[in-house]
Amino acid sequence: DSGVTQTPKHLITATGQRVTLRCSPRSGDLSVYWYQQSLDQGLQFLIHYYNGEERAKGNILERFSAQQFPDLHSELNLSSLELGDSALYFCASSPSSGPTGELFFGEGSRLTVL
Amino acid sequence: AQTVTQSQPEMSVQEAETVTLSCTYDTSESDYYLFWYKQPPSRQMILVIRQEAYKQQNATENRFSVNFQKAAKSFSLKISDSQLGDAAMYFCAYRSSLWSNSGYALNFGKGTSLLVTP
Numbered sequence: 001d002s003g004v005t006q007t008p009k010h011l012i013t014a015t016g017q018r019v020t021l022r023c024s025p026r027s028g029d030l031s032v033y034w035y036q037q038s039l040d041q042g043l044q045f046l047i048h049y050y051n052g053e054e055r056a057k058g059n060i061l062e063r064f065s066a067q068q069f070p071d072l073h074s075e076l077n078l079s080s081l082e083l084g085d086s087a088l089y090f091c092a093s094s095p096s097s098g099p100t101g102e103l104f105f106g107e108g109s110r111l112t113v114l
Numbered sequence: 115a116q117t118v119t120q121s122q123p124e125m126s127v128q129e130a131e132t133v134t135l136s137c138t139y140d141t142s143e144s145d146y147y148l149f150w151y152k153q154p155p156s157r158q159m160i161l162v163i164r165q166e167a168y169k170q171q172n173a174t175e176n177r178f179s180v181n182f183q184k185a186a187k188s189f190s191l192k193i194s195d196s197q198l199g200d201a202a203m204y205f206c207a208y209r210s211s212l213w214s215n216s217g218y219a220l221n222f223g224k225g226t227s228l229l230v231t232p
Contacts, residue, residue, distance in 0.1 A: 002158065033219060043205065043222040056217025088157065099147060099211045099218040105159035 003027065004093050006106035014114055018079040021109045025072055025093030031055075032074040033094070033103060034066055038087040049074055050097040078111070086113045116141045116208045118223035126229045127196045134181075135191045135226045137206030143167075147209040148182065148189045149220065154202040162204070165189065193228075201230040 003026035013019055025032050034046040036059075045058030049068035060066075063081075068074040078085060088108045094101035117140040127133035139148070150162040165173045165182050172180050177194045193200055206223040 002160075042224045043220075045216055045219040045221070048217050048219060056215065056219060058216045058219060090159065092159070097218070099209055102161060102164075103220060105151075107156065107158045110157075 002104040002106065004091060004104050004106035006089075006091055006109050008109055009107065010110045010112075012112045012114065013081060015081055015083060017081050017113075018077065019081065019111065021076040021078070021089050021091075021111070023074045023076070023091035023093075023106060025074070025091075026095075026104055029093035029095050029104070030072065031094040031097050031101065032068055032072070033092045034060075034074070034076050035090040035092065036087045037090060037108070038084075041087075043090075046076070048097075055097060081113045083113050086111055116143075116146075116210065116221050118206055118208050118221055120204075120206055120223035120226050122226045123224070124227045124229065126231060127193070127200075128231050129196055129198060131196055132192060132194045133196055133228065135193075135204050135206075135228070137189045137191070137223055139187050139189065139206075139208050141187065141208065141210075143210055143212060145211040147211065148180075149207040149209065150178070150180070150189075150191045151205045151207060151222075152200075152202045153205065153225070154199075159205070163191065196230050198230050198232070201228055203227050 005024040030051045046060040048056040092103040092105040148165045181190045203225045207220040
């Protein structure tokens, strides 16, 4: 158990809908990273938050957004969903914002768009 | 962005034998970090081993060791005395020590599926 909690574990929804994925980092970790894992694209970095502030963006679509709250949990919002958004979404937490802090991954949220 | 290549989509090993998973990367940087992650069917990403580029000594964690060839930009993972529980997807990842648009995010390869047979 990494100490990172993601909910929901599974989610099935329809095209055009909006969903919110939640991540609770390990106690004391200030950094949260979001990744998307799909069969064709592999593991793609989406966005990084540190202590409530956005620090870096990767291949995140404009239809997607995220935030980190004062209690350090983070939410990834996916809107106007398309079939291609079906994927496993991971969050990972780290104690630091720098390159040396280890990333601890949650079990992921499996999103299926029908 | 740095490219991480895992040229073996699938590998198979017998229990108790040794297997080596390959990884190459492309970078112009001299200081960086390399990782191997394991993703079992439970799908959680688990850190297996990490290597700092400035360290010449190859990292070792119990049955897992790496062969880090900096000049060749190669970072292979050797699993000794393979066990059934080692069956999983293995991902090689690169992390820069320099800030970029993607911050200090991990950059993953496509993965190698390891099958362990009794």
